[in-house]
Amino acid sequence: MHMKTEIRVPSILHIGGGAFAEAGPLLVRLHCKRPLIVTDPFLRKNRLAETLQNQILQAGLRCAIFDQTVADPTSEVVEVGVRVYREGGHDSLVSLGGGSPIDTAKAVGILATNGGKLRDYKVPHPIPLAGPPHVAIPTTAGTGSEVSRFTVITDTETGEKMLIAGGVLVPTAAVVDYELTLTMPARLAADTGTDSLTHAIESYVSRKANPFSDALALAAMKTIWHELPLSVRGPANLQARENMMLAATQAGIAFSNASVALVHGMSRPLGAHFHIAHGLSNAMLLPAVTAFSVEAAIDRYAECARTMGFAQPGDSPQIAADQLVRALHRRNAELEVPTPQQYGLDEEQYLAMVPTMAAQALASGSPQNNPRIPTAEEIETLYRQVWQ
Numbered sequence: 001m002h003m004k005t006e007i008r009v010p011s012i013l014h015i016g017g018g019a020f021a022e023a024g025p026l027l028v029r030l031h032c033k034r035p036l037i038v039t040d041p042f043l044r045k046n047r048l049a050e051t052l053q054n055q056i057l058q059a060g061l062r063c064a065i066f067d068q069t070v071a072d073p074t075s076e077v078v079e080v081g082v083r084v085y086r087e088g089g090h091d092s093l094v095s096l097g098g099g100s101p102i103d104t105a106k107a108v109g110i111l112a113t114n115g116g117k118l119r120d121y122k123v124p125h126p127i128p129l130a131g132p133p134h135v136a137i138p139t140t141a142g143t144g145s146e147v148s149r150f151t152v153i154t155d156t157e158t159g160e161k162m163l164i165a166g167g168v169l170v171p172t173a174a175v176v177d178y179e180l181t182l183t184m185p186a187r188l189a190a191d192t193g194t195d196s197l198t199h200a201i202e203s204y205v206s207r208k209a210n211p212f213s214d215a216l217a218l219a220a221m222k223t224i225w226h227e228l229p230l231s232v233r234g235p236a237n238l239q240a241r242e243n244m245m246l247a248a249t250q251a252g253i254a255f256s257n258a259s260v261a262l263v264h265g266m267s268r269p270l271g272a273h274f275h276i277a278h279g280l281s282n283a284m285l286l287p288a289v290t291a292f293s294v295e296a297a298i299d300r301y302a303e304c305a306r307t308m309g310f311a312q313p314g315d316s317p318q319i320a321a322d323q324l325v326r327a328l329h330r331r332n333a334e335l336e337v338p339t340p341q342q343y344g345l346d347e348e349q350y351l352a353m354v355p356t357m358a359a360q361a362l363a364s365g366s367p368q369n370n371p372r373i374p375t376a377e378e379i380e381t382l383y384r385q386v387w388q
């Protein structure tokens, strides 16, 4: 197979139990002197941010904490972060948390360096200059943000969940320590794990897939399919949490280098307008969008089914792909994923928002990576189809 593509990954990945303790020495190796920790109030309260700060201080660096990041990070919070970064004379960023603090730190970095407003860098606009060194430390498994070239920030003025993309957004280094995920409650483990599964499947069927991303996507989906239910059921299942953490990172590298597709394109507006956790809005869409897309890349979807183990090697691609769609529906039931209706959304509001969501999905560019490229009308139909 021929391939000509640019692969971006963090230059250092510290992976494994106990890797968290390496953060201080890692910053020294990267010649950072005054890192700013970007985290959320929860991780401040449970003192994980303080533990990190102490490790960094012990490594001989000066360090402060910005703990105001919010779920579905906003341009307003990013601008506050930029002020704190500048006023503190910081030279580097350490993000600690789920996708939100990591995405916030990426956005702080590019605004601190390039100035302007975040919407200036929204896809398809380029980001001119790289931000300062950024060490990302995820506490979920996971959004893959610690290894990806994307950040998603909601524009406070318009309510739009903006996709911002560029190789310069890939963190300099990532510390991937599954021990930080042991306190994840079941719902969070299910939602972030389904996000990872979506990354793996979407990067494998993406029109921008390549042999490098394919290998990681297949390895990740195989692990996630088997380990996610175990990881959700028992946080004490160390092996499942460790396997999920590695797979989430692999899926993150895969989608960062192959792009996501229609599920993510539709999930961002749905999450933004109705305040649904990212992994959950992905899950609401994944089976229906897969059923819609199968015909355009049937061999690829069949390979997903075989890799995850619910199609026999002798099954025709059509049968294997059908099994995939059925398995995704079953998995949603098992993980108690609600439909938008069951989630409690107002039907009138939801239906009224469908055209706007479809337009925003298309504008993000992600649906154009889908094997079957949808029209606005087809996206609208899919939104209505998943309602109940």
Ligand SMILES: [Fe+2]
Binding pocket: 143, 195, 199, 264, 278
């Ligand atoms: Fe995602």
